[in-house]
Amino acid sequence: MIRQALLLGLVLLLVGCSGGGGSRPSASGQVGADSTAASSGERYALSGDAYPQDPPDVSEVPNAEPRREPLSRGGNRSPYEVWGKSYEVLADASGYVREGKASWYGEKFHGYATSNGEIYDMYTMSAAHRSLPLPSFARVTSQNNGRSVIVRVNDRGPFHSEREIDLSYAAAARLDILDRGTGRVRVEAIDVDQWLTNKATTAQPQAPPASPVPASVEVGSAVPSTPSGNDVHDAEEGVFLQVAALGSAESAKALKTRLESELSQPVRVASVTGTHRVQVGPLSHVDQANPVRDQLRRAGFAQAFIVHSED
Template sequence: MKSWWSVLCAGLLLAGCASDGGNRTLKDAADDGASAGSGGGRYAMSSDAYPQQPPDVSRVPDAVPRPEPRSRAGNKSRYEVWGKTYHVMSDASGYERRGTASWYGKKFHGYATSNGEIYDMYKMSAAHRTLPLPTYARVTNLDNGRSVIVRVNDRGPFHSEREIDLSYAAASRLDILDRGTGRVRVEAINPEAWQARQKGQPTPPSTAEPDPVAQDSGRDAAEPVYLQVAALGSADNAEALKERLEGALSRPVRIASAAGLYRVQVGPLKHADQIDPVRGQLSRVGFGQAFVVNGAD
């Protein structure tokens, strides 16, 4: 009797070859319950495909950030794929990384994503290894400056050199379909802060960490403080963010490193009445989640 794996491989051969796309090989084997050694069932296909008659997706709107509970599926604190263990983040606040984006299309269209939703290649969605599901993120093509907002609802890509897997529509908007991959920056979005900005309201304070500074704008802070923008796992990414913020704000920015994290902080701010204006500047350049830390943090 042929094994289920042999039957599956035969079926895939009959399906024929497709264009390279993002070279998608495995997405949610851990959540499907398939073993890493088996290649993940239907996710074992080594190439992706364009639609035979692709529609115009240039006008597909960005995903609209909104507060959502964590998905019941796809958010295991840790999971293993191909012998490698991944740890899902408890909070996406301040997440920013640069890396390679790939895309996935026709062969996954209509199948379940890791959080149980149905993948629609014509919507603005994405897969990520460790961001909570769902997470809204801005993805910017570093080669042409194009930017989209996607909703992360899937796991992958499991190529170590890749940062994110984009839907067909998102990849098209960023102009990376033909090459299959592209250099991108991925920035998590705080939905509450994003909605407040759209309505012209003050950005709500981050709930990630308490703000130790009294909001009395008429008094000096007891000691210089900093607004922390992000805590990154890469020194290079932290340095790139530091340079970006210095150019956008014309204020000093430091990197405080500890326990393998590189915390990018704006300051020092010596007066309490400087805090809200700098928060406003950060919000206008896309960092609405900044919170106050003291000089020793």
């Protein structure tokens, strides 16, 4: 009996979550196993999870900030077994891209130990994944609305074959999948070294280019203002492919940045009365939209549609 209890405790520490979460720390700070709930399956039943009773506003919770971290001592054993099925942990997350269903885990696991021994905080940008190394960072993008978040993966799960990732309450709220419980997403592991290199390059101050005075304007006279090319009041004319209409300016800007890195076309955010429309273009004519739409479909945005500058 003692041997069986010890084995059960080790399995629980490794698993951390089946829909998310782990075991609550004891008063000493050591991880303890709730063997009664675990053995009955009640603790790991998805239907047993719940919304927090009085949740804070998580709309402004910042994305996880990718950084170099050593692999956790816990949660990276490979292979490992859960419910009779074996799983492999990737040695390196580089290049990992998958599309699938995201679920979320909340109140039932809040304050419990994750698979790598940290404490699960549902109000931060974190996630559970079956095979990504712990910790690692990933961009998760909703395929329903184009919203995107960056999460730190520090837990194992979900152990439901049709699901790709388990998100924290905050991450799920930002992607607007709380009410439905699940949502289609694209998961892209972040190369931390490349991320930090890009961040350092972006942070370097650059002198603004000199603005030449038009030949038709005399020196000393007022120079006619020109459109900024930045989003709201663009004077661009032509055809655009609208990818998403979002309520968050930050999310729209993040989606614009991502699309600019994946497409060979310009991207703008047209903002009017609190709605931020992410649009690819201008395109010179409607026929040019088809190959761009194909690129968007491959990137996970199959709902793009044509709009005109006056729309």
